[in-house]
Amino acid sequence: MATQTMGDKQSSTLDIHYQDKQVTLPLVRGSEDEVGVDIQKLRQATGLITLDPGYGNTGSCKSSITYIDGDQGILRYRGYDIAELAERSNFLEISWLLVFGELPTKKQLDEFSHEVTRHTLLHEDFKRFFDALPKDAHPMPVCAATVGALATYYQEPDSEKQIHSSIVRLLAKMPTIAACSYKHSIGQPFMYPRNSLGYSANFVHMMFATPCEEYHVDPLVERAIDLLLILHADHEQNCSTSTVRLVGSSQANLFACISAGISALWGPLHGGANQKVIEMLEQIAREEGNADRFIAKAKDKNDTTRLMGFGHRVYKNYDPRAMVLKRMCGEVIQKMGGSNKLLDIAMRLEEVALNDEYFISRKLYPNVDFYSGIIYKALGIPTNMFTVLFAMGRMPGWIAHWLEMRRDPDFRIGRPRQIYTGSTRRAYLPIEKR
Numbered sequence: 001m002a003t004q005t006m007g008d009k010q011s012s013t014l015d016i017h018y019q020d021k022q023v024t025l026p027l028v029r030g031s032e033d034e035v036g037v038d039i040q041k042l043r044q045a046t047g048l049i050t051l052d053p054g055y056g057n058t059g060s061c062k063s064s065i066t067y068i069d070g071d072q073g074i075l076r077y078r079g080y081d082i083a084e085l086a087e088r089s090n091f092l093e094i095s096w097l098l099v100f101g102e103l104p105t106k107k108q109l110d111e112f113s114h115e116v117t118r119h120t121l122l123h124e125d126f127k128r129f130f131d132a133l134p135k136d137a138h139p140m141p142v143c144a145a146t147v148g149a150l151a152t153y154y155q156e157p158d159s160e161k162q163i164h165s166s167i168v169r170l171l172a173k174m175p176t177i178a179a180c181s182y183k184h185s186i187g188q189p190f191m192y193p194r195n196s197l198g199y200s201a202n203f204v205h206m207m208f209a210t211p212c213e214e215y216h217v218d219p220l221v222e223r224a225i226d227l228l229l230i231l232h233a234d235h236e237q238n239c240s241t242s243t244v245r246l247v248g249s250s251q252a253n254l255f256a257c258i259s260a261g262i263s264a265l266w267g268p269l270h271g272g273a274n275q276k277v278i279e280m281l282e283q284i285a286r287e288e289g290n291a292d293r294f295i296a297k298a299k300d301k302n303d304t305t306r307l308m309g310f311g312h313r314v315y316k317n318y319d320p321r322a323m324v325l326k327r328m329c330g331e332v333i334q335k336m337g338g339s340n341k342l343l344d345i346a347m348r349l350e351e352v353a354l355n356d357e358y359f360i361s362r363k364l365y366p367n368v369d370f371y372s373g374i375i376y377k378a379l380g381i382p383t384n385m386f387t388v389l390f391a392m393g394r395m396p397g398w399i400a401h402w403l404e405m406r407r408d409p410d411f412r413i414g415r416p417r418q419i420y421t422g423s424t425r426r427a428y429l430p431i432e433k434r
């Protein structure tokens with residue numbers, strides 16, 4: 001049995017006594033004064049390991065990229081508040097900030113934009129790659145496969161110079177890959193990137209233009225996409241980012257790590273939730289908009305239904321990204337003529353849930369996915385592309401974490417332990433005796 005002396009704000013160590021063994025573990029303090037206990041010596045000194053399914057109490061690394069205070073509803077990239085960045089910045093500037101640590105100078109941003117713009121083309125052979133995939137494939141595994149396949153085209157080792165090229169290529173080619181995965185699914189010809197357009201406008205053009213006629217990107221659509229990308233750009237050690245770090249910890253190639261991150265993001269409990277939100281809202285609309293009945297199902301322990309877009313592992317307050325998106329929803333729907341009905345149902349669900357004891361006591365608030373789906377839909381983005389947009393936005397975050405991990409002096413391959421609960425030793429029984 002372990003007895004512990006809890007460290008207070010002034011302490012710098014934590015003592016653990018277990019049987020006849022004792023260990024003094026150092027406390028580690030972050031720049032926002034969060035305190036963690038460094039357990040690296042725990043097993044060696046006591047034989048104990050920690051057990052933390054879902055890693056709710058486990059810090060896997062030190063990081064200087066993104067700060068979240070889930071109780072206060074704070075999100076900052078490199079110290080800058082998300083609401084301020086959403087209002088004043090753009091996605092390429094945010095990408096630079098996340099990957100390189102500081103806001104770029106004008107010269108740096110111009111050069112970076114030029115580099116990214118010049119690398120948007122995919123190798124022509126990728127047309128045959130896409131042709132080999134079924135038309136009805138979900139675009140997320142198509143994107144994961146294509147990003148993974150980039151490693152077969154760019155085979156140089158991850159030297160510093162090549163790392164920079166890989167970063168630029170990933171950021172540049174992801175919108176092209178995303179748009180191709182969509183065009184492939186609807187049987188339209190791929191549109192080549194246009195160097196005259198900005199990052200988000202270029203993506204919109206590749207998605208919606210056809211070679212038959214001129215297509216002009218609406219500035220509101222461009223801005224909305226850019227904003228959505230900014231809001232998704234990083235979120236510290238979430239499931240997909242931890243996947244990128246874990247795969248990267250074996251020193252796997254950057255493209256392979258990002259491909260793994262895209263796969264992790266696809267799940268409905270992570271990036272797939274925004275698609276589920278729209279499906280939920282449409283289901284409620286079909287059932288005559290009865291939000292209360294859906295909430296009752298979400299609260300019922302004998303029913304697996306969850307209120308999609310609600311709750312978060314870290315935020316125990318309103319997700320600050322959902323706040324920005326809620327504001328944008330009305331504007332986009334007004335201009336693009338999207339479904340007011342779905343927005344009305346979402347706002348009704350939010351109102352009911354925020355006043356319901358079940359959601360209040362569990363601190364379940366709208367997360368980023370609650371309103372993003374409504375905006376995507378109003379912009380004409382098909383439902384199965386929502387998560388792809390999330391992946392496009394998360395790209396600089398994944399890259400920044402991969403880079404930070406590679407340069408970390410404490411770098412080690414990720415290899416958790418376990419508490420074994422299977423059979424103890426037993427003798428092999430020949431098949432005729434079983």
Ligand SMILES: CC(C)(COP(=O)(O)OP(=O)(O)OC[C@H]1O[C@@H](n2cnc3c(N)ncnc32)[C@H](O)[C@@H]1OP(=O)(O)O)[C@@H](O)C(=O)NCCC(=O)NCCS
Nearest residue numbers: 269270273298306307308309310311312313362364367369
């Ligand atoms: C995001 C999420 C996976 C976080 O999970 P988590 O931190 O492991 O939280 P838990 O699953 O342990 O949930 C804690 C409690 O709240 C309940 N809960 C959590 N989210 C809920 C939701 N969306 N609807 C209804 N109940 C919910 C759980 O049933 C549990 O209740 P209990 O304590 O009575 O057993 C979870 O809130 C969820 O599934 N949300 C819906 C999916 C979603 O929007 N995902 C996008 C995240 S950005």
